[in-house]
Amino acid sequence: MNMHNLTPENPSRSLDQLPGAASARIDRIAGDRTMQQRLQMLGIRPGVALQIVHGPNKRGVVIQINGARFAIGNSMVQKIWVTELSA
Amino acid sequence: MSACHESQGKAAPVLSEQSIVLAGNPNCGKTTVFNLLTGAHQQVGNWPGVTVEKRSGSLQLAKKKVSIIDLPGVYSLMGGGGEDQRVARDFLLDTPLDLIVNIVDASNLERHLALTAELLETGHPMLLIMNMTDEAEARSWKLRCAELENALGIPVVPMVARKNKGRDYLLQRMIEALQKKPQGHPILYPAPVEEALQTLGTAISGQTTARTRVDALRLLDGSAQPSSDQNAKILKDLRRHIELISHEDPADLVMDRRFSWAHDMAGIALQAHGKKGLREKINHHLDHIVLNEWLGVPIFLLVLYLVFVVSFSGGNIFLDFFDQASAALLIHGTGHLLLLAGLPDWLISVIAGGVGGGLNLVISFIPPIGLTFLFLAFLDDSGYMARAAYAMDRLMRRMGLPGNALVPMVIGFGCNVPAIMGARIIEDPRGRILTVLMQPFMSCSARLTIYMAFAVVFFRSNGGQVVFALYVLGIVVALLTAWLLGKTALRGEVMPFVMELPPYRLPSFRSVVLQSWQRLKVFIFRVGKVIAVIGLVLFILPGIGWTSQGLRSTDIDHSLLAQGSQALVPIFAPMGIKTDNWPAVSGLIAGAAAKEIVIGTLNGIYQRQNAADLMADYRQPDIIGQLRDALLTIPANALTFIRTLDDPLGLSAMTSTTATEQASGAESATLQAIAAGFTPLSAFAYLVFVLLYVPCASTMGALRREVGWGWMGFSLLYGTGLAWGTSTLIFQGGTFAAHPAASLAWIAGILTSFGLLIIALRIYGRRQEASPAASVKKQAAA
Numbered sequence: 001m002n003m004h005n006l007t008p009e010n011p012s013r014s015l016d017q018l019p020g021a022a023s024a025r026i027d028r029i030a031g032d033r034t035m036q037q038r039l040q041m042l043g044i045r046p047g048v049a050l051q052i053v054h055g056p057n058k059r060g061v062v063i064q065i066n067g068a069r070f071a072i073g074n075s076m077v078q079k080i081w082v083t084e085l086s087a
Numbered sequence: 088m089s090a091c092h093e094s095q096g097k098a099a100p101v102l103s104e105q106s107i108v109l110a111g112n113p114n115c116g117k118t119t120v121f122n123l124l125t126g127a128h129q130q131v132g133n134w135p136g137v138t139v140e141k142r143s144g145s146l147q148l149a150k151k152k153v154s155i156i157d158l159p160g161v162y163s164l165m166g167g168g169g170e171d172q173r174v175a176r177d178f179l180l181d182t183p184l185d186l187i188v189n190i191v192d193a194s195n196l197e198r199h200l201a202l203t204a205e206l207l208e209t210g211h212p213m214l215l216i217m218n219m220t221d222e223a224e225a226r227s228w229k230l231r232c233a234e235l236e237n238a239l240g241i242p243v244v245p246m247v248a249r250k251n252k253g254r255d256y257l258l259q260r261m262i263e264a265l266q267k268k269p270q271g272h273p274i275l276y277p278a279p280v281e282e283a284l285q286t287l288g289t290a291i292s293g294q295t296t297a298r299t300r301v302d303a304l305r306l307l308d309g310s311a312q313p314s315s316d317q318n319a320k321i322l323k324d325l326r327r328h329i330e331l332i333s334h335e336d337p338a339d340l341v342m343d344r345r346f347s348w349a350h351d352m353a354g355i356a357l358q359a360h361g362k363k364g365l366r367e368k369i370n371h372h373l374d375h376i377v378l379n380e381w382l383g384v385p386i387f388l389l390v391l392y393l394v395f396v397v398s399f400s401g402g403n404i405f406l407d408f409f410d411q412a413s414a415a416l417l418i419h420g421t422g423h424l425l426l427l428a429g430l431p432d433w434l435i436s437v438i439a440g441g442v443g444g445g446l447n448l449v450i451s452f453i454p455p456i457g458l459t460f461l462f463l464a465f466l467d468d469s470g471y472m473a474r475a476a477y478a479m480d481r482l483m484r485r486m487g488l489p490g491n492a493l494v495p496m497v498i499g500f501g502c503n504v505p506a507i508m509g510a511r512i513i514e515d516p517r518g519r520i521l522t523v524l525m526q527p528f529m530s531c532s533a534r535l536t537i538y539m540a541f542a543v544v545f546f547r548s549n550g551g552q553v554v555f556a557l558y559v560l561g562i563v564v565a566l567l568t569a570w571l572l573g574k575t576a577l578r579g580e581v582m583p584f585v586m587e588l589p590p591y592r593l594p595s596f597r598s599v600v601l602q603s604w605q606r607l608k609v610f611i612f613r614v615g616k617v618i619a620v621i622g623l624v625l626f627i628l629p630g631i632g633w634t635s636q637g638l639r640s641t642d643i644d645h646s647l648l649a650q651g652s653q654a655l656v657p658i659f660a661p662m663g664i665k666t667d668n669w670p671a672v673s674g675l676i677a678g679a680a681a682k683e684i685v686i687g688t689l690n691g692i693y694q695r696q697n698a699a700d701l702m703a704d705y706r707q708p709d710i711i712g713q714l715r716d717a718l719l720t721i722p723a724n725a726l727t728f729i730r731t732l733d734d735p736l737g738l739s740a741m742t743s744t745t746a747t748e749q750a751s752g753a754e755s756a757t758l759q760a761i762a763a764g765f766t767p768l769s770a771f772a773y774l775v776f777v778l779l780y781v782p783c784a785s786t787m788g789a790l791r792r793e794v795g796w797g798w799m800g801f802s803l804l805y806g807t808g809l810a811w812g813t814s815t816l817i818f819q820g821g822t823f824a825a826h827p828a829a830s831l832a833w834i835a836g837i838l839t840s841f842g843l844l845i846i847a848l849r850i851y852g853r854r855q856e857a858s859p860a861a862s863v864k865k866q867a868a869a
Contacts, residue, residue, distance in 0.1 A: 039585060040342070041162035068198060
């Protein structure tokens with residue numbers, strides 16, 4: 001699937017390790033199929049670019065994808081692997 | 088039972104007139120469009136087997152009546168989401184329809200169009216509403232509806248439903264679409280996928296072509312499992328074939344095709360120009376405050392506090408009016424008319440006192456419940472609820488609950504019934520059942536009347552603290568119940584929190600009012616039936632008794648109520664109720680129907696008032712006077728509301744004896760009787776029982792509707808058992824010195840039973856885990 005810029009400066013890491021207000025592209029989503037499906041319905045899927053709106057903090061993270069905002073709880077945030085996009 | 092018949096009756100909808108169904112993602116403004124199209128011409132239906140609201144209404148289109156069906160929001164026809172989404176999906180796939188009106192949010196077009204792609208595959212005639220075009224324009228996007236219409240092959244109508252913009256054009260295009268039946272250009276998958284879909288379709292051949300195609304797609308993308316070994320083999324071969332030709336996983340192939348289609352279509356429909364609009368900025372700043380790590384929780388508590396104060400105290404302004412006016416008309420007025428019609432006294436008692444009295448009870452509930460619904464609908468539409476749920480998620484998770492479970496809990500302070508219904512906002516079935524089962528322990532406004540009557544007699548100097556302690560006890564028991572069940576019978580992970588945060592919107596007044604009116608209507612009719620029946624029974628019981636000549640009308644001391652209550656007194660003896668205090672037990676029996684009538688029942692019995700007095704009322708009713716008095720309660724209560732804005736629990740009333748007496752509705756004679764019948768300790772134990780046992784018939788009705796008979800039964804037994812156990816522990820603990828051996832036996836017995844309950848719940852939980860299919864089915868039935 002979509003594997004972007006896996007260079008040492010730009011490694012894939014989980015969403016909670018991004019700095020606030022960062023932009024990133026989703027590489028893969030770990031976790032069970034139900035969860036993946038649930039995220040996919042919302043348009044959170046590999047290949048999609050996202051922007052961090054709030055967090056990440058203990059609660060989780062709020063991201064924006066195109067026009068929509070999503071709150072993602074901490075337990076899920078660690079399962080979303082992304083590559084940071086340089087601004 | 089009756090509800091069952093009803094839903095069976097609706098199981099096969101007869102669609103003689105043309106039917107238009109509204110479909111779209113959650114938060115696309117579907118309900119607003121529905122309200123805009125149908126106005127007040129709506130019927131609320133209960134879907135067979137499930138309790139997710141599906142609504143239908145009617146509309147005049149080109150002088151013909153068409154029915155409009157509003158389904159719960161759905162993200163995908165392929166699967167996922169809660170029970171509400173399954174209902175919407177099944178309806179779209181299995182019902183013959185004349186037109187699907189697909190509503191998409193123009194400001195979030197790409198994702199919403201993914202559902203459009205799936206809907207086009209059903210082959211039904213379609214029309215697309217691009218809703219909230221104002222928001223897209225606020226983001227500096229230019230809409231190109233004509234281009235999208237060409238690309239999709241179905242009519243595209245721009246709208247701002249919330250502001251009533253575009254209705255006429257929509258009606259015109261709907262008339263056209265019903266005649267021309269545009270089916271659009273569905274997605275074409277790569278050739279090997281299309282061939283595979285053909286082959287799979289022949290193998291499974293579903294009820295409708297739409298169902299067959301979607302089932303085949305679901306098999307191919309792995310969201311469904313084949314039903315037979317033969318089909319499994321076909322599927323395996325097909326998948327291998329596709330992988331061989333295209334070097335890609337079929338699931339990815341299907342998904343990529345659909346999403347890139349949505350991406351392309353969104354590109355056709357929207358053209359970006361300029362910079363971010365003002366609305367975007369407001370949204371951003373609001374989120375910064377509302378989602379703040381430190382402020383998030385306090386803001387949420389403040390919002391809930393306001394909802395609570397306004398629904399509860401604001402509702403009280405009109406509560407007395409509704410109560411007294413409906414009593415004047417339904418009880419006294421009806422009684423008088425029946426008397427004039429020459430009916431026998433007993434029949435008048437049954438109809439006016441029993442049925443009328445029962446209805447009177449439901450009607451007096453209307454103001455606080457209606458206001459709660461109103462505020463809920465407002466919060467729902469404003470976009471705040473999702474943020475509040477996110478803010479509370481971490482705290483609630485520690486108790487094994489999802490973040491949004493706190494919302495119904497606070498509503499429960501006003502009334503448990505809307506609280507139980509409010510639990511629908513919780514997506515995962517396990518979390519929803521837990522939340523529903525917590526609600527009966529939230530101390531509702533009706534229980535306060537009882538606390539007050541007792542507090543004025545026994546806890547005069549520290550009444551406020553006693554009442555507050557009871558509220559806190561309710562919250563603690565509710566949370567512990569959820570925690571306990573989550574560790575035993577309903578084990579499972581709390582679903583990770585993922586929720587769309589819709590943009591903040593100022594809700595449309597019309598939509599909010601209509602939505603809450605619909606909910607209120609359901610409440611009144613469904614729950615009213617239960618209350619009316621129980622009110623009837625409770626009215627007859629104090630008037631007739633078992634005598635040597637059989638069942639005869641008797642005075643209250645020899646009535647069935649007295650006989651029954653006396654028989655039950657021994658059960659309540661361990662919590663300090665003496666034999667001669669049987670009216671206290673009658674109060675509890677009446678309280679199982681509605682807490683509002685506990686003090687009334689005690690009043691009635693203690694003062695030996697009985698049906699005969701009511702008959703006198705029927706003979707010379709002063710209906711005008713009663714209505715006038717009822718009307719006068721509104722300004723009086725409004726004044727109280729303004730004065731007590733800072734004191735929503737009405738605790739300040741405790742400081743004044745007269746005020747408390749008035750607030751509790753009890754008369755001095757009753758208070759004296761209470762003083763004679765109880766000690767401070769047994770009174771407190773009694774109040775704890777009142778707090779924890781069956782809240783009322785309406786709550787039980789709501790429980791049955793939301794989680795089914797099984798869990799309703801559990802809640803009834805568990806709540807009553809817990810009430811009895813806790814009250815007995817309190818009384819026996821407090822009187823330990825007087826009879827240590829007996830107290831020790833009671834305490835040990837209660838703790839052992841509680842231990843056994845935990846073990847039983849754990850065993851039940853293990854069994855459910857062993858057969859996950861059964862548990863899912865059970866939850867689905869709820």
